[in-house]
Amino acid sequence: MxxxxxxxxxxxxxxxxxxxxxxxxxxxxxxxxxxxxxxxxxxxxxxxxxxxxxxxxxxxxxxxxxxxxxxxxxxxxxxxxxxxxxxxxxxxxxxxxENGVVLEGAMELLEQIKREIENARIYIITNGATINARGRIASVGMDRFIEHLFVSEDMGVNKPSMEYFDLVLETIKEPKESCLVIGDSLSSDMLGAQNASMTSVWFRPDGDIEQARKKYDIDYTAASFEELFQVIRKWSIDISV
Ligand SMILES: [Mg+2]
Structure with a gap:
């Protein structure tokens, strides 16, 4: 796994x-x-x-x-x-x-994951247009870290629907317990993880964090890429035992 x-x-x-x-x-x-x-x-x-x-x-x-x-x-x-x-x-x-812009620290995070987390696979889950997502990722050289892009336009369904996450699992061919959903949006990423019963990390949370954690059954939060790496490392150890 x-x-x-x-x-x-x-x-x-x-x-x-x-x-x-x-x-x-x-x-x-x-x-x-x-x-x-x-x-x-x-x-x-x-x-x-x-x-x-x-x-x-x-x-x-x-x-x-x-x-x-x-x-x-x-x-x-x-x-x-x-x-x-x-x-x-x-x-x-x-x-x-043709003009992707990387959030500061994002590329280093993906490099660190590939270097330090054994058996990690990185996927993209995104709503929107395929050319826009695929092009921006390629324009910054991020595609070398990514196993597969799940773009809603290709799939005909959007986050946060369960159908979207079912299609993701069908492609990955591994159980939902092996998946960690990471995103900034409550209404698509966190709700989607909740709908699909997957473990979730709310990245750069804001507002009433405790209330949101309860409402969307969020497992982890991370305010920076450094924190996010620690969360990913902890989760990857927890699911290995
Ligand atoms: Mg987002």
Whole structure:
């Protein structure tokens, strides 16, 4: 049996927001438009409201991609050189996938796990688009540590559903007791681990930690990569005996 470490990707190993910021700046500047922190925050806020409309079934993905760039063109100074929002959106997604940003200490953690934890296997469990996850991981050279990526777009199901974790176990072909779920999100990672009856580590917890631990039946918390390594080491010894 291996020690199967199921890592969430965004804000656990990679910085999604930093990649998004870089990509938006590049794409807008290349299109003759201005970019600033303010533009980035406007984009984030509008994008979020559109995703809520999408989840409510009010708009399609294509409409979301179109609307968010038409809106941002209006907010920027300058004359847009390529006014087709869907082309700009594609450029944005591709640029983001080429510009992964590692959270400080994440690469060292994975190296240390490979060096010091016997029989450890590292997997990624992430909701989102395949090109975005796979591309960002490859762009920073993190893929060399990773056994397999479980991306919701490929699988047709999302964290925190039980179906998602059932598919993970089917691929790994090892019992759930051999798995440790590590992530920053209560609503996808911790709830997912609870749904799948897997051991969990809440990474960089905030708010009312004790209440959350009870509600989601969280086994461990870790505020830093150093703490996270200690938790992984303790767990890997506990399941070996
Ligand atoms: Mg996350």
């Amino acid at each position: 291996h020690k199967n470490l199921l890592f969430d990707l965004d804000q656990t190993l990679l910085d999604f927001h930093a990649s998004e910021y870089i990509a938006l700046g590049k794409v807008l500047r290349e299109n003759g438009l201005s970019f600033s922190d303010e533009i980035y925050h406007l984009f984030k806020a509008y994008n979020k409201s559109l995703w809520l409309e999408l989840e409510a079934g009010k708009i399609s993905r294509t409409e979301l991609f179109t609307k968010r760039f038409l809106y941002i063109f209006e907010q920027c100074e300058g004359v847009v050189t390529n006014p087709d929002p869907l082309i700009v959106n594609n450029d944005f997604i591709r640029t983001m996938s």
